[in-house]
Amino acid sequence: MPVTSTQRILVAQQFVRFGFGEHIEAGAPFYSADFLTQELTTTEVQAVLAVVERFNAFAGGAVAGAIERFRGRVRSWRFGRAGAPVLIVTLPFWTHQVEEEPLGAPTGTLITDEAHLALVEELRQLFVKDLDVLKFEAYPGLANSFAAWWR
Known part of the structure; x- marks a missing residue:
């Protein structure tokens, strides 16, 4: 499980x-249409989301504020692009x-299916x-993970 780090x-x-290249800085000479960060805490991902002020329906500051209520309830977040912004949340199986x-x-307790x-x-x-995603569904290849894809 990630632990917040200023350096990270x-x-x-x-x-x-x-x-995100030119979507952040006009004329940026480099971008990647397909990338993901490694696992981040809520604090870390909020700081990262704010870097992307706007990308079509995605508003980084709004997303960063909205996910605050999940602090301490998730295992981790990953953020990146799959053409457009994608935010992946991984949920814990156990409370620890x-x-x-x-x-x-x-060792904590097993989180119930309910x-x-x-x-x-x-x-x-x-x-x-609230955040106008194109779709929200299970993310393939990462156990207990779900992704929000924007337009």
């Missing part, structure tokens, strides 16, 4: 600036797997109704 924030912000829990933390489904539905409502 600075590096991730630069990584996203490179990836939430973000900011240091490695070696005492609690997991409720969290997924809360995420879906936020992204689809």
Whole structure:
């Protein structure tokens, strides 16, 4: 599980600036239409999201503020592009797997299917109704992960 680091924030912000290129800085000589950060905490991803002020329906500051309510309830976030912005959230299976829990933390309890489904539905409502995503669905290849894709 990731633990917030100022150095990680600075590096991730630069990584996203490179990836979004001209959408952040007019005339930027480089971009990547397909990239993802590594796992980030809520604090880290909020700082990274704010780098991309606007990309079609995506508004980085609004997304950063909206996900605050999931702090301490998720395992991690990843942000990048799949053509347009994509934000991936990975949910914990156990309570000790939430973000900011240091490695070696005492074993927690298994998160029930009902609690997991409720969290997924809360995420879906936020992204689809409030943040105008194109789609929100399970992310292939990452266990217990869901992605929000913008236009």
